[in-house]
Amino acid sequence: xxxxxxxxxxxxxxxxxxxxxxxxxxxxxQNGVGAVTIGDWTAFPDLxxxxxxxxxxxxxxxxxxxxxGRAEGLAFVAENDSSGAELRRGCSYTVQGTxxxxxxxxxxxxxxxxxxxxxxKQRAPALxxxxxxxxxxxxxxxAVSRTPAPGNxxxxxxxxxxxxxxxxxxxxxxxxxxxADVKLxxxxxxxxxx
Amino acid sequence: MLRLLYALLLGLVGAGIVxxxxxxxxxxxxxxxxxxxxxxxSDLYKITRLDAESGVTPVVRxxxxxxxxxxCRFDLSDGVLKVTANGHAPFWSVSVYNRAGENIYxxxxxxxxxGGIDFIxxxxxxxxxxxxxxxxxxxxxxxxxxxxxQGIVVVRGFVPDKSxxxxxxxxxxxxxxxxxxxx
Numbered sequence: 001x002x003x004x005x006x007x008x009x010x011x012x013x014x015x016x017x018x019x020x021x022x023x024x025x026x027x028x029x030q031n032g033v034g035a036v037t038i039g040d041w042t043a044f045p046d047l048x049x050x051x052x053x054x055x056x057x058x059x060x061x062x063x064x065x066x067x068x069g070r071a072e073g074l075a076f077v078a079e080n081d082s083s084g085a086e087l088r089r090g091c092s093y094t095v096q097g098t099x100x101x102x103x104x105x106x107x108x109x110x111x112x113x114x115x116x117x118x119x120x121k122q123r124a125p126a127l128x129x130x131x132x133x134x135x136x137x138x139x140x141x142x143a144v145s146r147t148p149a150p151g152n153x154x155x156x157x158x159x160x161x162x163x164x165x166x167x168x169x170x171x172x173x174x175x176x177x178x179x180a181d182v183k184l185x186x187x188x189x190x191x192x193x194x
Numbered sequence: 195m196l197r198l199l200y201a202l203l204l205g206l207v208g209a210g211i212v213x214x215x216x217x218x219x220x221x222x223x224x225x226x227x228x229x230x231x232x233x234x235x236s237d238l239y240k241i242t243r244l245d246a247e248s249g250v251t252p253v254v255r256x257x258x259x260x261x262x263x264x265x266c267r268f269d270l271s272d273g274v275l276k277v278t279a280n281g282h283a284p285f286w287s288v289s290v291y292n293r294a295g296e297n298i299y300x301x302x303x304x305x306x307x308x309g310g311i312d313f314i315x316x317x318x319x320x321x322x323x324x325x326x327x328x329x330x331x332x333x334x335x336x337x338x339x340x341x342x343x344q345g346i347v348v349v350r351g352f353v354p355d356k357s358x359x360x361x362x363x364x365x366x367x368x369x370x371x372x373x374x375x376x377x
Binding site: 003007008010011012013014015016017018019020022023048049050052054055057058060061062063064065066067068069070071072073075103104106108116118124125126128130131165167169170 | 197200201202204205208209210211212213215216217218220221224228230231244258259260265285287289291292294296297298299300301302304305341346350352354355
């Protein structure tokens with residue numbers, strides 16, 4: 001008798017606990033269903049549209065996000081640098097390369113909860129393409145660090161994990177064609193100050 | 195032993211069913227979606243700033259720190275929605291979301307010839323009604339057909355630096371989001 005109760009309880013615990021935990025796990029994955037990965041960056045072009053998959057729908061409902069529309073732009077999120085190591089707020093990085101055609105783009109850093117990191121209050125928390133210093137071949141090189149750097153400097157502070165978010169506005173790649181064919185800048189680790 | 199194995203197997207199958215059920219029910223029961231969050235802070239047709247103004251936690255997380263955004267909720271059972279705004283921002287864009295917070299239509303400042311916002315959200319039934327007799331002043335607007343009666347309009351304005359802040363805030367503050375009176 002007791003054995004039967006135990007087995008029923010075990011079955012229910014696995015079913016409810018396992019079912020709920022697996023949904024929670026999948027929805028928290030940065031690289032979840034519907035993601036398009038280009039180099040170090042990940043985007044969800046279909047997130048928040050009516051013709052997306054159930055996982056993206058659940059994510060939109062749970063997080064209460066209002067995603068950018070196709071005519072507005074597309075956001076790319078980076079979690080790792082080009083060597084595959086997690087991005088840390090205590091480290092210095094160089095974001096280097098060219099950005100696909102768009103009217104303009106912005107880049108900013110976010111903490112684990114995807115809140116904007118405002119490194120220095122006197123500086124804007126993000127950089128945009130209109131204020132970029134460019135190389136001769138039109139590529140850009142952005143220093144992301146806690147300490148000031150010459151050229152384009154995105155100031156961060158604090159410790160722990162961070163994300164870099166590159167948002168392209170009014171871009172042709174946000175339409176259904178060719179999201180996978182574009183090239184995005186690489187994130188190279190310069191060093192860590194632990 | 196065999197019964198334990200059977201219980202484990204049954205538990206795993208059950209977990210699969212619960213996984214699917216939770217996933218499909220989440221959008222319907224979520225109290226945390228954009229509509230509910232907006233409803234908690236403001237009424238229908240009221241323009242609400244989405245970005246954090248001086249330390250207030252943002253209503254809906256606005257992704258880009260260089261953007262200011264404003265939203266209003268609408269219900270088309272009150273009549274067709276007309277949204278207008280005049281002003282200038284370096285870049286602005288508009289998105290129309292359905293009740294579930296899914297983007298059904300978007301456009302930006304290059305879409306309209308004179309740079310101002312002027313569009314109408316309506317259901318397909320209302321569109322048929324409206325086409326029978328086009329009222330004055332609506333003939334130049336963009337028409338957005340909404341599958342649901344309820345939804346959210348979001349206007350985003352780009353603020354390249356602090357000097358643009360006031361102009362973009364004025365632009366967003368000047369948005370009119372109201373149901374068009376029907377005859």
